[in-house]
Amino acid sequence: MYEGAVQDLIDELGRLPGVGPKSAQRIAFHLLAADAADVRRLADALLEVKARVRFCEVCGNVAESERCRVCLDPRRSDEVICVVEEPKDVVAIERTREFRGRYHVLGGAINPIENVGPDDLRIKELLGRLADGRVQEVILATDPNVEGEATATYLARLMVPMGVTVSRLASGLPVGGDLEYADEVTLGRAFEGRRVVGR
Amino acid sequence: MPTRVGGAGDNGAVPLYRDDAIVLRTQKLGEADRIVTLLTRENGKVRGVAKGVRRTSSRFGARLEPFMVVDVQLHVGRSLDTVTQVETIGPYARPICDDYGLYTAGAPMLEAADRLVDAEREPAVQQFWLLSGALRALAGRDHAPSLVLDSYLLRALSVAGWAPSFTDCARCGAPGPHHSFSVATGGAVCARCRPPGSPAPAPETFALLAALLTGDWAVADVADQRHRREASGLVAAYAQYYLERTLRSLRHVDRTVPVPAHRPDLEA
Numbered sequence: 274m275y276e277g278a279v280q281d282l283i284d285e286l287g288r289l290p291g292v293g294p295k296s297a298q299r300i301a302f303h304l305l306a307a308d309a310a311d312v313r314r315l316a317d318a319l320l321e322v323k324a325r326v327r328f329c330e331v332c333g334n335v336a337e338s339e340r341c342r343v344c345l346d347p348r349r350s351d352e353v354i355c356v357v358e359e360p361k362d363v364v365a366i367e368r369t370r371e372f373r374g375r376y377h378v379l380g381g382a383i384n385p386i387e388n389v390g391p392d393d394l395r396i397k398e399l400l401g402r403l404a405d406g407r408v409q410e411v412i413l414a415t416d417p418n419v420e421g422e423a424t425a426t427y428l429a430r431l432m433v434p435m436g437v438t439v440s441r442l443a444s445g446l447p448v449g450g451d452l453e454y455a456d457e458v459t460l461g462r463a464f465e466g467r468r469v470v471g472r
Numbered sequence: 473m474p475t476r477v478g479g480a481g482d483n484g485a486v487p488l489y490r491d492d493a494i495v496l497r498t499q500k501l502g503e504a505d506r507i508v509t510l511l512t513r514e515n516g517k518v519r520g521v522a523k524g525v526r527r528t529s530s531r532f533g534a535r536l537e538p539f540m541v542v543d544v545q546l547h548v549g550r551s552l553d554t555v556t557q558v559e560t561i562g563p564y565a566r567p568i569c570d571d572y573g574l575y576t577a578g579a580p581m582l583e584a585a586d587r588l589v590d591a592e593r594e595p596a597v598q599q600f601w602l603l604s605g606a607l608r609a610l611a612g613r614d615h616a617p618s619l620v621l622d623s624y625l626l627r628a629l630s631v632a633g634w635a636p637s638f639t640d641c642a643r644c645g646a647p648g649p650h651h652s653f654s655v656a657t658g659g660a661v662c663a664r665c666r667p668p669g670s671p672a673p674a675p676e677t678f679a680l681l682a683a684l685l686t687g688d689w690a691v692a693d694v695a696d697q698r699h700r701r702e703a704s705g706l707v708a709a710y711a712q713y714y715l716e717r718t719l720r721s722l723r724h725v726d727r728t729v730p731v732p733a734h735r736p737d738l739e740a
Binding site for chain 1: 497502529531533535565568570571576579720721
């Protein structure tokens with residue numbers, strides 16, 4: 274145990290995800306040794322992110338106004354919505370520069386064991402966006418794990434009867450890997466999702 | 473039990489063990505790892521770290537998903553063991569999560585197994601085989617998902633020592649059939665032993681519950697929806713009473729899905 278302020282800092286850092294007591298102590302002493310200006314910049318950034326950043330009222334992505342920059346961009350297509358679990362997934366897809374439609378952030382995946390059901394996610398908001406008939410396709414880009422797949426299954430069940438095309442991101446072999454190291458589940462999906470390259 | 477593997481020229485002997493296991497749950501750990509809770513055949517419940525499995529390049533991330541039955545090798549750690557190799561035995565995750573009804577019926581089975589096998593490293597062979605069979609039946613779409621769930625819960629509680637009675641009186645043993653049901657007493661109760669306020673399920677519901685407990689699928693499969701719903705309510709109340717905790721996933725069970733097609737390709 275340390276004196277008041279140091280221990281308070283260690284306790285607060287230790288509450289962050291993935292930061293254990295040892296890491297919290299290391300970060301706290303790094304901050305103690307750092308320049309006052311650097312620490313102030315960090316403190317300002319923390320305060321500013323809480324003061325300025327909110328969730329987009331349309332898609333649920335992080336935003337600095339009522340709508341995020343993707344929803345405000347007039348060059349993007351309103352006909353395709355890509356559904357993701359978290360705002361960080363939007364960043365991952367944006368890095369591909371392949372997708373020019375809009376996003377919808379669910380805020381997680383259906384996980385009954387963790388008591389997360391459909392009503393705990395932004396599913397009603399998604400269905401609301403389909404109501405005007407402008408959206409032609411919904412791409413389900415939830416994580417390729419059990420919870421993400423089950424969420425995609427649930428969403429497809431809701432949306433297909435609405436007459437919209439529902440697609441799922443392909444699963445398969447990672448680029449740069451060796452085929453022999455692929456597990457049978459991934460390889461099976463790669464076979465399932467194979468595409469014709471010539472006839 | 474762990475065995476030492478290694479020899480001259482190695483970096484020291486590493487205590488390793490190998491077992492068949494069912495993945496009960498996973499939790500994110502750090503940047504790319506997961507903590508996996510496994511119900512193993514020989515070693516009971518085990519929690520281990522699976523390093524790097526959240527990366528797309530992981531060699532066994534897809535095998536360490538809930539509902540998978542695997543052959544796993546772990547090395548013994550100070551607090552948590554580390555998963556070093558995984559091979560698939562029952563690839564049930566895919567068919568289960570491809571059907572929302574199966575997924576929501578399977579989740580309470582994993583949660584109940586996690587609760588029933590409370591202590592880590594205490595062998596629970598019967599619970600392992602029971603859950604493995606239930607997941608195979610669920611993934612193979614042998615029966616309606618809610619029937620598989622209710623049957624599993626009744627049998628898992630029986631193996632744990634809380635076997636209900638659906639024919640003879642659970643208190644005095646008087647031969648049935650009886651008309652009242654008391655969760656706290658342990659099932660059907662006669663008119664003399666019946667605690668005040670005990671519900672009186674339909675005789676067909678009692679027959680269905682008895683069939684689910686004994687695995688009489690010829691009777692269970694033809695039960696009508698009303699009796700299935702009534703039986704599910706009683707099973708849920710019974711399970712939560714004896715587990716002394718709410719099964720959180722039970723409230724998410726989707727009972728609107730029709731009975732899916734049989735999948736013979738998943739039969740063992």
